[in-house]
Amino acid sequence: MEFFKIRKDIPFMRHALVFNVISFLTFAAAVFFLFSRGLHLSVEFTGGTVMEVAYSQPADLEKIRGTVAKLGYQDIQVQNFGTARDVLIRLPAQKGTTSAAQSDKVFAELCVVAGAQMQPRDPTKPEQLVCLDAAKTQVVDLRRTEFVGPQVGQELATDGLKALGMVVVGIMIYLSFRFEWKYAVAGIIANLHDVIIILGFFAFFQWEFSLSVLAAVLAVLGYSVNESVVIFDRIRENFRKFRKLETTEIIDNAITSTISRTIITHGSTQIMVLSMLLFGGPTLYYFALALTIGICFGIYSSVFVAAALAMWLGIKREDLIRTPVKREGDPDDPNAGAAV
Amino acid sequence: MNRYPVWKYAIIVIALLMGAIYTLPNFFGEAPAVQVSSSRATLKIDSTTLVRVEEALKAAAVSANAIGLEGTSVRARFDSGTEQLKAKDAIQKALSPDGTDNGYVVALNLVSRSPAWLSALHASPMYLGLDLRGGVHFLLQVDMQAALTKKTESFAGDIRFSMRDKNVRHAGINRNGQTIDIRFRDSQTLDAAKRLMADQFPDLAVVDAPEGTEYKMTVTIRPEAARLVQEQALKQNIVTLHNRINELGVAEPVIQQQGLDRIVVQLPGIQDVAQAKRLIGRTATLEMRLVDDSAEARAAETGTGPVPFGTERFFERDGRAVIVKRNVILTGESLTDAQPGFDSQTQQPKVDLTVDAKGGRIMRDTSRENLRKRMAVLLFEKDKGEVLTAPVIQGELGNRFQISGSMTVAEANDLALLLRAGSLAAPMEIIEERTIGPSLGAENIAKGFDSVKWGFLIILVFMAAYYMLFGLISGIALAVNLLLLVSVLSMLQATLTLPGMAAMALALGMAIDSNVLINERVREELRQGASPQAAITTGYDRAWATILDSNITTLIAGVALLAFGSGPVRGFAVVHCIGILTSMFSAVFFSRGLVNFWYGRQKKLKSISIGTVWRPDSGGALTKSK
Numbered sequence: 001m002e003f004f005k006i007r008k009d010i011p012f013m014r015h016a017l018v019f020n021v022i023s024f025l026t027f028a029a030a031v032f033f034l035f036s037r038g039l040h041l042s043v044e045f046t047g048g049t050v051m052e053v054a055y056s057q058p059a060d061l062e063k064i065r066g067t068v069a070k071l072g073y074q075d076i077q078v079q080n081f082g083t084a085r086d087v088l089i090r091l092p093a094q095k096g097t098t099s100a101a102q103s104d105k106v107f108a109e110l111c112v113v114a115g116a117q118m119q120p121r122d123p124t125k126p127e128q129l130v131c132l133d134a135a136k137t138q139v140v141d142l143r144r145t146e147f148v149g150p151q152v153g154q155e156l157a158t159d160g161l162k163a164l165g166m167v168v169v170g171i172m173i174y175l176s177f178r179f180e181w182k183y184a185v186a187g188i189i190a191n192l193h194d195v196i197i198i199l200g201f202f203a204f205f206q207w208e209f210s211l212s213v214l215a216a217v218l219a220v221l222g223y224s225v226n227e228s229v230v231i232f233d234r235i236r237e238n239f240r241k242f243r244k245l246e247t248t249e250i251i252d253n254a255i256t257s258t259i260s261r262t263i264i265t266h267g268s269t270q271i272m273v274l275s276m277l278l279f280g281g282p283t284l285y286y287f288a289l290a291l292t293i294g295i296c297f298g299i300y301s302s303v304f305v306a307a308a309l310a311m312w313l314g315i316k317r318e319d320l321i322r323t324p325v326k327r328e329g330d331p332d333d334p335n336a337g338a339a340v
Numbered sequence: 341m342n343r344y345p346v347w348k349y350a351i352i353v354i355a356l357l358m359g360a361i362y363t364l365p366n367f368f369g370e371a372p373a374v375q376v377s378s379s380r381a382t383l384k385i386d387s388t389t390l391v392r393v394e395e396a397l398k399a400a401a402v403s404a405n406a407i408g409l410e411g412t413s414v415r416a417r418f419d420s421g422t423e424q425l426k427a428k429d430a431i432q433k434a435l436s437p438d439g440t441d442n443g444y445v446v447a448l449n450l451v452s453r454s455p456a457w458l459s460a461l462h463a464s465p466m467y468l469g470l471d472l473r474g475g476v477h478f479l480l481q482v483d484m485q486a487a488l489t490k491k492t493e494s495f496a497g498d499i500r501f502s503m504r505d506k507n508v509r510h511a512g513i514n515r516n517g518q519t520i521d522i523r524f525r526d527s528q529t530l531d532a533a534k535r536l537m538a539d540q541f542p543d544l545a546v547v548d549a550p551e552g553t554e555y556k557m558t559v560t561i562r563p564e565a566a567r568l569v570q571e572q573a574l575k576q577n578i579v580t581l582h583n584r585i586n587e588l589g590v591a592e593p594v595i596q597q598q599g600l601d602r603i604v605v606q607l608p609g610i611q612d613v614a615q616a617k618r619l620i621g622r623t624a625t626l627e628m629r630l631v632d633d634s635a636e637a638r639a640a641e642t643g644t645g646p647v648p649f650g651t652e653r654f655f656e657r658d659g660r661a662v663i664v665k666r667n668v669i670l671t672g673e674s675l676t677d678a679q680p681g682f683d684s685q686t687q688q689p690k691v692d693l694t695v696d697a698k699g700g701r702i703m704r705d706t707s708r709e710n711l712r713k714r715m716a717v718l719l720f721e722k723d724k725g726e727v728l729t730a731p732v733i734q735g736e737l738g739n740r741f742q743i744s745g746s747m748t749v750a751e752a753n754d755l756a757l758l759l760r761a762g763s764l765a766a767p768m769e770i771i772e773e774r775t776i777g778p779s780l781g782a783e784n785i786a787k788g789f790d791s792v793k794w795g796f797l798i799i800l801v802f803m804a805a806y807y808m809l810f811g812l813i814s815g816i817a818l819a820v821n822l823l824l825l826v827s828v829l830s831m832l833q834a835t836l837t838l839p840g841m842a843a844m845a846l847a848l849g850m851a852i853d854s855n856v857l858i859n860e861r862v863r864e865e866l867r868q869g870a871s872p873q874a875a876i877t878t879g880y881d882r883a884w885a886t887i888l889d890s891n892i893t894t895l896i897a898g899v900a901l902l903a904f905g906s907g908p909v910r911g912f913a914v915v916h917c918i919g920i921l922t923s924m925f926s927a928v929f930f931s932r933g934l935v936n937f938w939y940g941r942q943k944k945l946k947s948i949s950i951g952t953v954w955r956p957d958s959g960g961a962l963t964k965s966k
Contacts, residue, residue, distance in 0.1 A: 002951065002952040002953075002954045005954050052780075141777075142777075143776075143777045143779070143780050144774075144775055144776050144777060144780055145773065145774075145775045146773065146774045146775070147770070147772060147773040147774075148771075148772050148773075149481070149771030149772060151481075151771065152479065152771050152772050159904045159905070160904070160909075162904045163900045163901055163903070163904035163905060163909075164900075166900040166903065166904065167896060167897045167900040170896035170897075170899075170900060171893050171896050171897070174892060174893060174896060175893070178889060211908045211909055212839050212842070212908050212909075212912070214909060215839060215901060215905065215908065215909045215912040215913070218897055218900065218901050218909075219843075219846065219897060219898075219901075219912075219916065221897050222893060222894040222895075222896065222897025222898060223850065223894060223897075225890075225893045225894075225897075226850075226853070226890040226893060226894060229886070229889045229890045229893055230857070230886050230889075230890060233885065233886045233889060237882075257864065258860075260860055261856050261857055261860040264806070264856045264860070265852065265853040265856045265857075267802075268799050268802070268803075268849055268852040268853070268856065269846070269849035269850055269852075269853070270849075271795050271798045271799055271802070271849065272791075272795035272796075272799070272845045272846060272848060272849030273795075273845075273846070273849065274795070275790075275791045275792075275794040275795035275798070275845065276791040276795070276842055276845055278791075278794075279787055279790035279791045279794060280787050280788065280790075280791045280842065281783070281784070281787040283471075283784065283787075283838050284787070284788075284791065284838065284839075284842050287839070287842055288842075291846070
């Protein structure tokens with residue numbers, strides 16, 4: 001099998017300007033939504049309590065919302081996830097009461113509203129209460145509670161930003177060392193472009209931005225720079241190999257000859273991510289979603305943003321081959337020594 | 341030309357073997373078990389405990405699959421959860437017949453089913469995080485300011501006492517937050533006070549200034565000393581938490597310091613969060629009271645008479661009754677330190693106690709009046725008192741005194757720890773809490789496993805279809821990557837969480853990148869007319885530079901996550917980083933080994949099976965390479 005039967009180099013760079021404008025517009029839109037709507041941060045960042053309860057029957061969300069609201073909470077969220085029987089409840093952090101008291105109280109109330117009572121299942125352990133109705137079946141089950149203090153949330157956010165900063169600086173240094181500063185700048189801008197667009201998506205759709213999404217975003221940062229590195233690698237090689245070609249032709253050739261690899265690699269990674277999206281359950285859902293967006297824009301940005309930016313920055317053959325090469329080209333080059 | 345020397349194959353075989361051995365325990369699953377361990381330094385778990393457990397099980401007619409002494413605990417494995425519960429009750433009854441806490445912790449546990457020879461190689465299954473096995477996670481914040489304020493208060497008392505002792509006349513000592521203000525009427529007294537402070541309180545920093553006609557001295561705890569106070573407060577809280585959590589009977593609790601003022605507590609498999617929380621937040625108090633030595637009290641001690649008026653009956657840890665007066669001499673608040681040591685004269689183990697100035701004064705008066713009488717140290721927890729020790733007062737005591745006598749070194753250590761750990765050094769509050777039910781944990785495992793499985797299979801099929809034999813080799817390399825990744829994680833006993841499993845899936849998706857790079861490169865060489873053997877060599881060599889660059893950039897991101905991430909992010913980052921490293925081995929070194937093994941010997945190799953090599957100059961006609 002061969003999917004990519006490309007006879008001539010595709011003139012990617014001829015349309016670079018158009019694509020750059022498109023990129024810029026998407027980027028601007030992402031920034032706009034980030035500022036106008038903001039991210040829907042998870043409880044890990046904002047602080048508060050999350051409860052996951054499972055009903056034996058499909059749950060009535062309005063009733064649950066009413067029950068919780070009656071306890072004096074404002075700004076609560078009640079939503080289904082996974083199945084109609086699983087409900088996620090978010091409570092803001094309250095001063096004065098502990099999260100345990102909060103969740104115990106809410107759960108006891110939900111239990112009563114569901115027509116059952118909190119009672120010990122095992123008479124020898126009176127401390128372990130579960131919600132049982134008259135027929136001794138468990139009506140509601142508290143599956144998970146999570147509480148994060150607001151201060152911890154703050155720290156997570158700053159740590160996340162620090163990690164982001166360190167990734168950017170680390171990659172810049174490495175790329176300037178391996179290639180040249182122009183490549184480093186182009187690579188990192190293409191990269192941040194991806195990250196901002198992912199964040200823009202999360203802001204626009206108000207998807208929940210949790211710690212695992214942050215991990216996905218940072219993974220994309222490392223992953224999509226890969227793409228740019230592979231293309232830059234080819235550009236460097238081409239500069240050595242084809243001495244007479246124009247810079248744009250060199251870049252076109254580099255992208256064309258790596259395009260099959262780009263698509264196949266991303267396809268494979270996407271298969272994995274897709275499998276997480278389908279089988280991973282609610283915990284991995286947004287993580288996989290962030291990666292999907294990251295992968296799609298990663299392809300786009302490495303071809304049209306990174307390479308084009310490198311071109312605008314004016315990469316030259318002389319930049320990479322610092323010490324004038326006296327030997328006749330690459331020893332592996334079959335055309336070495338041939339006069340054109 | 342494409343041959344590996346024997347040592348390279350040897351490395352591959354060894355790596356595969358190690359990978360297989362350390363991955364193996366993950367397949368055996370876990371068996372329900374009952375674990376008996378000790379919560380006290382004085383109580384050794386040894387073969388006699390083992391015999392007692394065996395007998396208890398025999399008496400209760402519960403048959404265990406295996407009982408063994410493993411390190412400092414006895415573990416018995418069972419077939420089912422119901423047998424495990426029965427066995428737990430039987431063992432608990434046998435070890436402490438009257439239901440009191442006597443140092444044995446009997447806990448339900450899950451133990452790997454892997455055979456003994458694997459355990460002997462220290463091969464154990466991956467350590468699952470709480471989100472995969474269910475349990476409770478707490479992050480506690482220690483209120484260091486409160487600890488410092490408490491310490492300042494105790495220093496203020498000490499200064500007041502020393503100044504009176506040395507006859508330095510101050511005009512008032514006030515604690516103001518974490519500073520102490522002392523006023524003096526004249527400069528002579530100020531100088532005397534300064535000498536005293538320098539002499540007796542090296543941990544305090546002193547600044548003085550004239551204030552009107554008077555002089556004011558401002559005393560603060562030196563930063564080094566303050567740091568020490570905070571460290572000790574944190575350590576003491578951890579010790580206290582350990583003691584309390586032992587009561588819960590959790591098999592493998594994690595109690596760790598995080599940062600400067602935080603403690604992480606993880607209790608796997610705990611169902612009753614409310615009880616765990618009550619236990620953690622509990623305040624224990626220490627009290628010192630006089631022992632009643634009257635004839636009636638003696639009678640009450642042996643159980644032959646009623647407990648006299650104004651006294652109470654408590655038990656020592658070994659079960660002996662002690663009749664103690666109700667009147668409390670000192671509480672744990674006055675106790676500032678307790679350290680084990682050796683008596684300089686008798687060379688016997690002892691415990692040194694330090695109480696604050698107020699406590700010292702009370703101690704001096706009490707001891708003077710009650711020479712040769714016994715004083716009991718009681719620990720109250722859950723409103724239940726217990727006599728830690730009841731030594732005889734041998735002389736007039738001050739604010740430093742010692743408990744010595746027929747103690748072993750271990751007992752002295754234990755007592756010092758109990759005295760210190762009786763109460764929390766500083767208040768704590770829960771700032772983060774996660775509870776994951778065990779069924780959710782099992783679901784999470786299944787979900788994570790499914791994502792890895794399906795993604796892996798689809799990639800395998802695609803690679804084999806697209807790149808033929810080279811695709812198959814890439815697939816095998818990917819499987820080896822998974823094997824190595826799992827074995828390294830098992831070896832390091834790094835905690836595997838659901839984001840970790842996601843990282844595993846992602847690592848596989850990204851690891852295939854290296855093989856795609858190589859395969860495309862080899863095809864390209866073939867397209868340009870290179871001979872098959874040359875195509876393999878140059879293909880691998882040229883792809884290597886790219887692979888290295890791209891993996892290092894990814895690794896930079898991974899390390900940043902590891903450095904700054906916490907919780908789920910860290911779980912992700914660990915697997916991500918290890919995955920990148922193992923992929924470099926499997927995708928490049930190992931797959932080249934397979935290719936060399938298959939094609940390397942054939943001198944006149946005409947074609948290789950790498951799928952279609954399409955040439956633009958062949959006028960669109962497909963030239964199949966095989």
